Structure formats: structure tokens, C-alpha cells
Amino acid sequence: MNKNTLSTMVVALALLTATSCxxxxxxxxxxxxxxxxxxxxxxDDLNKTLTAAYSYLNTSGFPPAEAALWAIGDVxxxxxxxGGGASTNQNGIYDLSLGQQKSTNNIIALYWSNLYxxxxxxxxxxxxxxxxxxxANAIKKIADQAKFLRAYGYYGLVTxxxxxxxxxxxxxxxxVTLSKSSKADIWAQIEKDLTDxxxxxxxxxxxxxxxxxxxxxxxxxxxxxxxxxxxxxxxxETTFNKVMDDGSYSLVADYxxxxxxxxxxxxxxxxxxxxxxxxxxxxxxxxxxxxxxFLMPADVAIxxxxxxEATDDLVKEFEKGDPRAIYSISFRGDVYPSGxxxxxxxxxxxxxxxxxxxxxxxxxxxxxxxxxxxxxSNHLIRYAEVLLLYAxxxxxxxxxxEALKWVNLVRQRARNTPAKDPQRISTTYDLTYTGTLLPxxxxxxxxxxxxxxxxxxxxxxxxxGHRREYLVRTGRLGRRMAAAxxxxxxxxxxxxxxxxxxxxDLSNNKIIQNTGY
Numbered sequence: 190m191n192k193n194t195l196s197t198m199v200v201a202l203a204l205l206t207a208t209s210c211x212x213x214x215x216x217x218x219x220x221x222x223x224x225x226x227x228x229x230x231x232x233d234d235l236n237k238t239l240t241a242a243y244s245y246l247n248t249s250g251f252p253p254a255e256a257a258l259w260a261i262g263d264v265x266x267x268x269x270x271x272g273g274g275a276s277t278n279q280n281g282i283y284d285l286s287l288g289q290q291k292s293t294n295n296i297i298a299l300y301w302s303n304l305y306x307x308x309x310x311x312x313x314x315x316x317x318x319x320x321x322x323x324x325a326n327a328i329k330k331i332a333d334q335a336k337f338l339r340a341y342g343y344y345g346l347v348t349x350x351x352x353x354x355x356x357x358x359x360x361x362x363x364x365v366t367l368s369k370s371s372k373a374d375i376w377a378q379i380e381k382d383l384t385d386x387x388x389x390x391x392x393x394x395x396x397x398x399x400x401x402x403x404x405x406x407x408x409x410x411x412x413x414x415x416x417x418x419x420x421x422x423x424x425x426e427t428t429f430n431k432v433m434d435d436g437s438y439s440l441v442a443d444y445x446x447x448x449x450x451x452x453x454x455x456x457x458x459x460x461x462x463x464x465x466x467x468x469x470x471x472x473x474x475x476x477x478x479x480x481x482x483f484l485m486p487a488d489v490a491i492x493x494x495x496x497x498e499a500t501d502d503l504v505k506e507f508e509k510g511d512p513r514a515i516y517s518i519s520f521r522g523d524v525y526p527s528g529x530x531x532x533x534x535x536x537x538x539x540x541x542x543x544x545x546x547x548x549x550x551x552x553x554x555x556x557x558x559x560x561x562x563x564x565x566s567n568h569l570i571r572y573a574e575v576l577l578l579y580a581x582x583x584x585x586x587x588x589x590x591e592a593l594k595w596v597n598l599v600r601q602r603a604r605n606t607p608a609k610d611p612q613r614i615s616t617t618y619d620l621t622y623t624g625t626l627l628p629x630x631x632x633x634x635x636x637x638x639x640x641x642x643x644x645x646x647x648x649x650x651x652x653x654g655h656r657r658e659y660l661v662r663t664g665r666l667g668r669r670m671a672a673a674x675x676x677x678x679x680x681x682x683x684x685x686x687x688x689x690x691x692x693x694d695l696s697n698n699k700i701i702q703n704t705g706y
Contacts, residue, residue, distance in 0.1 A: 232323030235331050238314050242338050243401070245307035246464045247567075255464060255567055256483055257300035259497050259545075260285055261349065261686070262654035266666070267673035269652060272498030272539035274487065282496065288670055288678040292690040292706050300349070301689050304342040311339040313359040330389060337386035337403040340379045341411060347375045348418060348658055351685040351703060367696035376419055383412035392437035392461075400456050401465035406435045410461050410570050417578055418662050422585040429579035432461070438572040440598070444606040445516040448547040450554045450565050461575060464567040484545040486519065487538030490527060491552070495538030497545045497652060502673035504543075507648050510622030512606040515613070517651040519546040522617035527552040531614060545652045551612045573599050573649050581642045589633040596638075596645055597629040603649070682706075 228234060247255060263269040265285040276283040281296040290297060314335040318328055346353045355370035355378060386408035395404055409432045416425035432438065439458045441447050447459055485493025499518045507514040521542025523534045532552060536542045550565055576595045583592035604627040608620050630641045646659060660666035667678040682705035693700045 229317040242310035258654040266656035267669040273496035292687040298689040311335040336382040340382040407462035426582040461570040486536035498539035524614040
């Protein structure tokens with residue numbers, strides 16, 4: 190296979206995603222990926238298929254696969270409204286915002302199909318690992334990365350859909366079994382895959398040359414999250430502690446730096462697992478980030494579309510003076526440098542004029558002539574999340590005093606973050622406060638500390654695509670959406686999303702729709 194094959198494969202995968210809502214990717218070969226035994230000769234051939242699996246994390250299209258992360262995770266929660274103009278602009282996202290999603294929702298179909306396509310590529314790697322030649326250790330690293338990605342895919346599926354089909358080998362359409370596996374079986378497989386993947390090198394051992402590859406810390410962090418979802422708090426505590434003992438991770442001193450493209454954004458010491466992007470010299474589809482185009486303000490001077498508008502409820506969640514508010518949200522009337530002039534945010538695509546600051550590539554940072562082609566990372570797991578989940582596990586295990594240390598470490602970073610955004614001339618958000626800024630949490634009552642930890646998780650991880658997952662895990666999704674958006678949402682129905690109707694039809698009704706849809 191010549192040197193251009195891999196890039197062709199990635200482009201083919203990207204093109205596939207743009208039409209994936211009309212395809213059944215559970216029983217299709219990943220586009221551009223060889224499945225015949227005759228192709229798999231060496232570890233390098235196996236690695237090409239692994240690269241294809243990774244590419245499903247950042248495939249481009251309208252909307253891109255990454256859009257489903259915030260459309261479901263933020264907009265499908267109490268943290269964000271759709272934004273992006275009229276309800277007919279991406280009406281699938283609009284329905285998620287109101288808890289009115291149906292089995293024909295294009296965003297849900299995109300999320301489902303993209304994860305299953307990634308899983309299929311991972312299964313192919315694992316099927317073929319025994320027939321290739323090469324260094325045994327290198328082959329094992331490839332296989333363990335495939336296990337991590339497969340577990341990541343099934344984690345997203347089980348937390349959003351409940352029982353789902355769980356193919357563990359690559360199957361052609363004639364051999365696919367489409368009936369559901371139970372949540373218990375899926376969780377058991379996730380735990381097994383991530384335990385195996387925890388043998389991967391640490392992030393430090395991988396080094397900069399392997400930036401973006403899953404490391405042992407990523408596997409352990411996701412395993413800890415899986416334990417938390419199942420309320421296995423003892424196992425979660427032990428697992429998160431291993432991530433902390435890894436030595437590869439630390440909190441960035443300045444919270445805002447985490448999301449600045451030119452500094453903490455890429456390969457940050459706080460990054461446990463990211464979707465990495467790079468500028469592709471204007472080629473389309475490229476390897477740059479599409480999501481920042483969707484999330485930047487919808488102003489002519491910027492060229493974004495203004496989706497993912499923070500709710501009033503989220504804004505009120507920030508304590509007075511908390512600098513994280515201005516590094517999470519950009520507000521109408523905020524002023525930014527733009528060459529020799531200035532840009533004043535209006536963002537007419539959202540009622541409030543707010544936009545997602547974390548994925549706003551400001552004019553001073555822009556390096557590509559295309560809107561879809563910036564080297565802007567998407568943080569899927571950050572070290573701060575690990576610390577806060579560790580604190581939550583400790584509290585659930587009756588260790589409130591120990592939990593306080595880690596909650597307050599995150600709060601200390603926040604209060605030491607500059608209240609002046611160095612990339613913003615001014616903000617309309619009021620950061621004035623009286624008294625002590627973000628004082629340490631001192632409560633040791635389990636229920637009270639639980640509420641404090643949940644608050645900290647919300648403001649620390651705001652608009653990063655996690656909120657719905659956290660609300661489902663803690664049984665609060667319906668009532669929180671109802672309170673934030675003044676809508677009637679039933680926990681029993683909306684804790685799971687509808688399975689795409691196209692998948693049910695293609696399975697000849699072997700897949701049973703989730704209750705209520």
C-alpha cells in the first residue's frame with residue numbers, strides 16, 4: 190500500500206459521515222478500510238486500520254460527527270439552548286434542546302452510526318492481530334488502543350441508549366446479529382476492554398511523537414467513569430487514584446489557557462484524552478476542527494453559526510466572581526481585538542447573544558483561511574474531571590474529609606485564574622464580588638458535599654459536552670431540564686435516547702425501540 194493510502198482512507202471516512210444518517214453503519218465495512226486477510230501482513234497494516242478507527246472521532250461533514258457530542262451532551266441538558274438561529278436550522282438539535290427528540294432525529298442517527306463505524310474498525314483490528322507479523326509489543330499496543338476506542342464507543346452507546354447491539358467481531362452484513370445486549374453485559378465488556386487497555390504506555394511514555402494516542406491514563410479514567418455510572422464507588426476510587434499516580438497529568442495553572450489554541454489547548458498536561466486536529470492547508474475535507482465553526486458567534490466578522498447557547502440557568506450556576514464564567518461563555522457586547530480594529534460580539538443567532546468561549550477561535554488566533562480548518566482540540570477527558578469524580582467517589586465511600594482536598598484543589602485553580610481574559614478587551618459579564626473569592630468547601634455532611642461536588646463539576650466542565658451524561662448518571666435529567674427550560678420532561682423516558690428508526694427497519698425489527706418512543 191503506497192504512502193497516500195492512509196490519507197485517502199481518512200478522507201473516505203470523513204465523506205462517509207456526511208451521509209451517515211442514511212446509512213446502516215452497524216453492518217457496513219468502514220469505507221476505505223481493507224477487510225480481506227490478504228491485506229493484513231504486518232503491524233503497519235494493522236495500524237492503518239487503527240488510524241481509521243481514530244478518524245471516526247473527528248470526521249467532518251455538515252454537521253460533523255463531533256457536533257453530536259455537544260448537541261446531545263450540552264443542548265440536550267440544562268446547560269445550553271440550541272442557538273444557531275431559527276428552529277429549522279438543524280431541527281434535530283432543536284428537538285434535543287426541548288426534550289422532543291424522535292427516532293428520526295438526524296443528530297442521534299449521526300452519533301449512533303459513527304460510534305458503530307468506529308467499533309467495526311476496532312473489531313477488525315482485534316480480529317486480524319493474530320495474523321500479522323512484526324514486533325509483538327507493537328501489535329499489542331495497537332490492539333489495546335482498539336480496545337480503548339471500542340470501549341469508548343460502547344460507553345457512549347450504553348449511557349445514551351441503554352441496551353444496544355454489541356458486536357465484538359467484524360461481521361459482514363449477512364452475519365450481523367442485530368438484537369440488543371443487556372446493559373450489564375455491555376458494562377462488563379467495557380470494563381474488560383479498559384482493563385486490558387490500561388496496559389498501554391502512559392502519556393509520558395508515549396511522548397510528543399504519539400500525541401493523541403490513547404494512553405493508560407485515558408483507559409483508567411474512562412474505566413473510573415464506567416464504575417461511577419454503575420455506582421461502583423469503591424472500584425472507581427481505586428481506579429481514579431491510579432490515574433493520579435500516573436505522573437503524566439496536572440492542572441494547568443490558568444483555567445483559560447486550557448482552551449487557547451496557541452498555548453494550553455494542544456497536548457496540555459491536563460489533557461487525558463482529546464480529539465486532536467491540525468490545519469490541513471485549506472484542503473477539504475481536512476483534519477481541522479469543524480466544531481468551532483458551529484460554536485463561534487454568528488457575526489459577519491467571525492463567520493460562525495452560534496450554536497450551543499448557554500442557558501440562563503448555567504450562567505446563574507457560577508458563583509460571583511468565578512473567572513471560569515468568562516472562559517466558558519462569551520457574551521453579547523464583549524470586545525475582542527481583530528487586527529488593527531476590534532470585534533464586538535452580537536451573535537444574533539441566539540436570543541441572549543451568548544456563545545461557547547471554549548471553542549471560540551478568536552481573530553488573533555486564526556491561522557487558516559478556511560472556517561473548517563483550525564488546529565483546535567476537543568477535550569474529551571480532562572484531569573480536573575478525574576479529580577472531581579475521585580472526590581465524588583470518596584464522598585460516596587464515606588471519606589468526606591479526603592474528598593474536600595480534591596474539590597478545593599480545582600477551586601483553588603479557578604480563583605487563581607486571571608479575571609481578565611488576555612484575548613478579550615472587555616466583557617459585559619459582571620465579575621465583581623464581595624468577600625472571599627471561591628472559598629474552600631468545608632462541609633462534610635455527605636448530602637451537602639455531594640451537592641457541592643455536583644455544582645463544581647457543572648461549572649468546571651461547562652459546555653464541554655458532559656452535562657447530559659452527568660444528569661443521567663445521577664438521576665436528575667428530567668427535572669433539571671424542566672427547571673432550566675420550563676418544559677415538561679420525563680426522567681423515565683428521556684434518560685435514554687430513541688434508537689434510530691433506520692436501524693430498527695434494517696434489523697427487521699430485531700432491535701426493539703426504547704420505551705416511550
